[in-house]
Amino acid sequence: MGGSLLSDKEPNNRLIVVSNRVPSPKGAGGNQGGLAVGVMNALQKADGLWLGWNGEIDGDNNAQLSHYDFDGVRFATFPITEHDHKTYYTGFSNEILWPLFHYRPDKVEYSRESLDGYLRVNQRFARHIKPLVEPDTRVWVHDYHLIPLGYYLRQTSVDAPLGYFLHIPFPPWDVVRILPEYEDLLRYLTSYDLIGLQTEIDLKNLRDCMVMALDARDLGDNVLEVEGRRFKIAAYPISIDVNDAQDLAKKGEQSATGQRLKRSIGDRPLVIGVDRLDYSKGVYKRFQAFERLLENAEHQRGNVVFIQISPPSRTDVHEYAQLRSTLERVAGHVNGRFADYDWTPLRYLNRGYGREAVFGFLRQSRVALLTPLRDGMNLVAKEYVAAQDPEDPGVLIISHLAGASWELKDGALVCNPYDIDGVSDMLEQALAMPLEERKLRWRRMMDVLETNDIHNWSQNFLAELMEMKLANSASQ
Template identity: 40%
Template sequence: MGLVIVANREPLREQEGRWVPSVGGLVTALLPVLARRGGVWVAWGDRTARERPTLPYPPNHPQFTVRRLYLSEREVSHYYYGMANRVLWPLAHYFIERTDLRREFYKEYARVNQRFAEATLEVWGTDDTVWVQDYQLMLVPGILRQARPEGRIGYFWHIPWPAVEVWRVLPWARALLRGVLGADVVGFHVEEYAENFLDAARRLLGAEVRDNLVCWEGRRVRIEAHPIGIDTRAYRHLSYDPKVRAEAQRIRREAGTEHILLGVDRLDYTKGILERLLAFERFLQANPYYRGRVTFYQVATPSRTRVESYRALKREIDEIVGRINGSFMRDGWVPVRYLYRAFTREQLAAFYRAADVALITPLRDGMNLVAQEFVAASEDGILVLSDLAGAAQVLPEALHVNPYDIEGVAQAIREAIRMPMRERYARISALKQRVEALDVHGWARRFLESLEV
């Protein structure tokens, strides 16, 4: 029984003239399954996709094939940067004021979803399972169901599914729901998102809902929570790597302070970087004793630099970092070390290892794997975690905060720094067990087992 993965981005990247697996949780989870079972990964390809629409991998002894779609500049602009990034992304994260509800975005989104579905139908074997991924491809399951009524189709939504009062803002809310309900099993990270989806199906489509089932067009669609994890084995090995440990020691020497705080995010308005910086500023204002004793490293990976709102966010962060450092810097102490660039997994593991406290405080997040990465790599660090991230529902031993509560986050920083070692070890030990249980390979296995039962 083969597997067809349908996802926005392709799982391979070209490096020094050869193709290698991309970095990312989804690729880590699904490539081993695809290689073992055989099948196809359908995706938007890079600029070479027009000349090379299919890519066997590995080239000499292929285990699977990547079916690559070439997207025009208009398709990229309207489907990806438009509908996906300026409509669905902000709405799912409760930023209604940032949504740009242009009809041309949705029309191009529907056309590109049709292209993805047609490419999938070309490679979908009779006994294959199809697993569609995420918000860029909401209409694909419905198109596939119309073409293959008896096919086995799964769908996974990787970001928050908002309350129905938010979702219904979309002029195309019902059409998108119908598209997702083409699947046999629809997966979310936590129960809250699954319940919100069930509510939307009931209230917007008039579908009959029984427990976790949506009765729709003569079928029963199961709505399930499957929390995703990280590659725990890889991070466990990294945490003991001598090079990683040496780099962690270098970071601590560079900071020159007793305590290190850490934030690691894509530069995105949902991640709460601005609010986190304001909380650190408030902490320094309220706790003069810790001036010169605490350094805050904020890693911000560039993201969606073509979108003006993201460029504006970078300017705001630059200004706040400058203000904090200008107000408090003294005797060689730099309160905020702001690192606007991408880092390798090994480099991030060194930061996790060096940090005493991780501030993972998104304003909304589907799960947030950085929280799990920190837990896996840290020895005795404290995780300060937003209540509005999906991870908060599976990591109860973290210090939970409301990311909008600047004063509350500042107090949590103080509590984390002052926490007795015995409590620190108890918390991190419990969290490590939970992260082990959430392993990303187990996530893929559990979802496919449920789909193929």
């Protein structure tokens, strides 16, 4: 997360970004997620502060904020208790909201204890933020862990512009109302001035829920009114820093790690998947599609290599430990069936790599196979496109259930991840695609990324947040 600091700071305008976790300076060279890359630029340009949980467990419910500076941004962090971690983070956030918002109600493990913890920690966030808010402060809250935060800030008389961005999908009405307190959850969202979502589908789903559950009035231009309060909902598809991605990819390819991969692959075409270990990513079906390719295309045996990188996550959740075992078993099955003494078709890597290394891997890959069963955006798809050599670009295969497919559909091969035969056929098409078609498809996708990069994303959101706050103030 490199970047300069103070040359273009906005005068007299402070920004507080709030998220569940904040990036640690110790891991700054690692594989930071889309949220970290997405907001650092905005914070560097403003008098910015990033507040959130530091990832540590502490028995003290009253622990104060710890402050540090890194890369031109001030950070304020605090620990949470073991009980709050179990209820707020593991429980409500990741065993209830995560599966529900990814259209998997069968995996929801609801309890009132988890709800209590979720609300309690959101109240604690509000208490930490309240003293930091000044007359010119804007507050930008991120993701599903902190939906009620805006409500609790309003309860403490914070009148600052409040923006909220949801990085994961927002499900339809019939899925949302599986949650016992769904009306309260929606009402919490009305405390924000601007709610950002990834796609037009998410936008439609949220609007429908507001109308059905809270009798929201649609005032036009994506402005809704609930119980006298007006707020705007809009789609802001998150993106990447294209120049940074290109630089990282070139460095990664030439690095010792990149050259080691090149030697191990030789002249064979490389297929790559990069996903955090999660059931929403569709890796199990992806392995099945690759196995089907080897069944049907004998000329690919001994030739194509598939590398799947899946860093572990939420290791304290049983579902994830079970998924890891399943993927290890399937990878072993595929290799046991097809491998030869000089060729291992499927390399399943259950570990993380630094950003430079990953971008170098992406640049060397003829095909990116990204087939989530549901995904808010999938920034790896955009990173893959930006990482390519313009003279010899690879092919992106993306699930039509990933938000990125809407922006990249004119250049990518868009698949249904549940169609094993279809994904297998698409893999064969991608591996055989001639250079001129690959260049044409890549250029179409790059045009999208260069038009809507991460800097435009944050600038557009924050500008619209101020417009909506001013409109609300004028109407009061």
